[in-house]
Amino acid sequence: MISVKPDPAHPRGGHAELSVPEDKLVGETAQVAVFDNYSERFLGESGWQPVKVMFGPYAVRREGGQAHLVIGPEIVNQIEEYANVKLMVGDAEQDVSWPDDVVPAPGAAKIGGIMGTKAAEVTAASALSAKMPEPEPEPAEVDPIPEPTPAPTAEPVETPAPKGKGGLIAGLVVVLLLAAALAYWLLATEDTPVTPVAEPVIAPAPVAEASDPCAADALRALEGFAAQSAALRGCAGTASADTALGLVERAAAAGDADALVLFGTVYDGEAMDAVIEDQIGLTFGDEPATAAEYYARAVAAGSTEASEKLAALCTRMADMTDTLVQGAVTDYCGN
Structure with a gap:
């Protein structure tokens, strides 16, 4: 059908x-x-x-x-x-x-094509071998901190009642022994030094970078082709021809009159959009038949500018002998 x-x-x-x-x-x-x-x-x-x-x-x-x-x-x-x-x-x-002899235009930017289904190549699945998880290494044994040695309890020594200087010397010896034992106990029970825990350092929050208003995503996010076209022209020297083509293609596909006029202009060798063609680089040379088609679609979408450009183009094409051009004259120039 x-x-x-x-x-x-x-x-x-x-x-x-x-x-x-x-x-x-x-x-x-x-x-x-x-x-x-x-x-x-x-x-x-x-x-x-x-x-x-x-x-x-x-x-x-x-x-x-x-x-x-x-x-x-x-x-x-x-x-x-x-x-x-x-x-x-x-x-x-x-x-x-979709026939294979209907192909995209050379160098055209695609919005996202579809592919015919193809048989997936199937490879044999390799058998999985069970593998026990390796045991985690046991922590190294740490020598326990020696518990402090309790001070020796001096047993009471029955000292006979001193008799002269001999009893006094014996008492001094006992006092010195008790003092030495107390000093040893105090040295053994000194506290182990504690290493202070460093407080965590909080990194400052990253500063968000400002988005590029001339990036393709930023331009596509603008509402309507009129706003996109104005922003695109303000990005001359920064925006690429591919970015411009993507914006114009989407708008033309939706039937936007201004986008269709611009498409006709870049195919019309006698028309010129200096910013789009010279500064951004979106141009396709002189193809009068293609330009006439886009002008005609823009006229159908309500563009008066396209009517004037189509009339001038039809006058120019009337003197051409190319078969494609004469077909466009018949289709779009009312002859």
Whole structure:
């Protein structure tokens, strides 16, 4: 019911042509949703998510009983070859295996693609051998602190009543012996010196570094492409072309008119955004057919600036003989 093939107007990739039976689409435009049958998620502006997101609107061309529409890098750059997805276009739904000849645009930044399922390589599990935990080493034996030797108890000595100087000398000897024993006991019972415990040092709390306002995450966190674009231009010389491309791709995928105009400008060799192209480096050279497509989508999203740029581009393309350019003149210039 729904077929997918490369868009001949974009041989470098990044675009695909969807064909649907004509009776399944009503009107001159249509929206497209993509569902990953493997992860059961929908494609959105920030990758795969549980909430359904409709891309577009895309211009519908009717021919030979079929309705044809061309989707751009906002979808093609996020899907890997052979991915099993469900395409939803108008009233039509179809499970398809994404063809390998529909490829992303060269150098395009992906938001996050999906992969087709592959058979996992299984390796034989090695047998586990039981291992007893090694015993913890026993603490080294510490020689016990000798207990103080109790002072010897002097047994009473029966001393005969002194008789003259001999009894006095014997009494002095007994007193000296008792004093020596007391001194020995006092030395043996001195307290062991105690090592003081050092108080823990509390390290100061780390000082949080200020976040970089020009980092990709900080720019993506801003609400709306208008705020992101203004901040991006203020980061000229710091922000990279990849960061700029990621912001513009997400906004263009959501149908933001300003983002679609900017995409057309970087493909239009006669238009120039000095900050984005010269200072940040996001440019793709002169591809009039691609620029016309983005201008036309911006016009459909309500941009008056895109109408003026598309009119000037159509005047320039009218004198060109390139097949792709003439196809764009037919599709987008009202001829």
